[in-house]
Amino acid sequence: MNDSHNPFDKVVAEDSAEIYKQLTQGKVILKQHYNDLEHKLEENSLYTLLFNNSIHFLSLYQHIGYQLTFNHEGSFYYLKELHDQSIDEADKNAFKIQVALLLIGKHYATTGRNLSLLYAQEAGLDESDLESLKQDHEFCEILKAAHFGKGWDEALDFLTKRNFIFQTSQTSWFVSDAGKAFLEHLIEAYENNE
């Protein structure tokens, strides 16, 4: 076999291992990632690597029983099981993400703000938002019924860990492109009366 055709040569092993680590942690890999130290959004080199070598990575993960999935609207990658027998649990996670994002979006729209601010690092959610989210009895009950037993702290943590929102300080967050993709999908579907 000719070495120059080996796709593994084009990818640095450490980077590939890091991608594997993040994907198995249930994170999505976004085009733009928030840098905690410099407090700014920056291009995610892991995403670029995945994107440029997508055929290699697709088959790599296929060989170990996973399906590398790409979401076009939000430009992000995540991992699914190839033959998922435990689809219930997987659905539960997707539902939890959707419920928490929807409640955040609903809160934002109800308080008279354009959702574009929710996706902006300078605006997003702050302490007073968290306060009023926590005070909304119905929201909290709905979270509980969606398997967030500990309410908003758990929900925000869940979203942050998976990169659907980015935490900018102890008490502020903004919605990532992945989270935005979901809310924008809802708006588009509504506009088309689906």
Next chain:
Amino acid sequence: MKKHFSTIDTLKILLDYPRIMYQCIEKMDQSNDRLINESVLAVVVRQHIEPLDTIEQKRLLSAFDTNNLTSANVVSDIDKRDDGRFLLFQESVLTIFRLCEASLYKEVTDAKLKSRMASLWDAENRLESATFAENDPDYIELTEDITEQLGQLLSLLRNNIIAMERIGEKLESMTAEASRSPEKFPQYRQTMFEKTTHLFDRHIKPTLTFLDPKVRLLGGKSNLFDTLKSIRDKYRVNNKNSVADQILRYDISFSNAFLPIQKVERQVDHFLRKTRVGMLQYNAMEANYQKLRTLYNKTTTSNLKNRFMDASEFCASSKFALGLKQHTRPTCYQFGESIAYFENIFAEIELRLTLINSDHQSLFSSDSYKDESSGKQLERAKILYEWLSNQQFRSTKDVIHVLHNRLSEWLEEYQFTDLLTAIIHLSHKSDWEYNLITTNQFSYITIDDEAFIYRRRKLEQTVSDNNE
């Protein structure tokens, strides 16, 4: 002749199929009539019984039969008009259905609040000349009247607030079409403004003014809170403290109602300032939230097992992030090559060898081990304790497993209860240099054909510089 049902059975049937009454109430509210045409009711009933089996259909037809409704006292009067007979349902029956469906609440109007206020002022005036004597029936009746009025007023306002808090739904349905089409939006904007302003002026503002402690009324009349204070003071002066306290509690409940209405007011205000895109976002969020609410409401049935929402339907519509979850990565075997690692292994082997060579004979006679009598059990426990005190221990992550291994080697007829006795004894043991710490990690052991799951317990040395 059709069968007649008692009042309670008629109500039960009505409540079993609440949609029928909901629809009737909606129709009455729409036409602003307190009565419903008999034939309209019949049409609604027929629509709902279509999918049911014949026996159930008959049951419903008999229950909703005008004669049955009248004899069960669910309908209080029948009005004969040119276009047919009209039924007047008991107000209490309608109230029950409004209670079950928040969208059926009738918003409190300005006129209604004013009349409530007027009767409170009247009561306040009557108190001026009251005797405040417990044996005066006039005074007792007046006090009863006041507390009843306050109770009714509070439930009226509370229902109203619940209805108002669902204003998002109303705003969404009013503007759905407008927000979806960029061309028609400017055209719709005017009517939408008018509708929203009407909703605001007629229903939200009166309640808000009514509950505003700072508001001054025309003609120098006192507002709700001043009136309550004045009534309360009159009781207080006359040493009727329990009544005064009760009124104070109502006072607090009324002031608590002010904040949520203020929130609704702000929401409407934000809404009116929105651009089309903003409104579209608002409506999309609201519409999807309503879907979620429907799912949530399904969890509030009397079925205790049903605590979580059913995700499948909601997820299927957007398909977003389906299948996303954490995956376990393969873990490595941790073989070491350092001297300390091998020393550790040898120490472990040595310890196990000493244990094997130590006293191995069974201390239990074959007839005592399964004896249920407490005396024998105590004896068995004592022997176990003695054995335990001779055992050597070292720090371990799972002391239960260690004990299990040793006991199963030492005891021929080893049972789960022996392990339990040993662990309880160890956890009460204070005269040694170890701490027993219960962790949140689970593990299991098998004894004969049974498996037992347990929380691991760590054994840690208390003295840090102690080397074995």
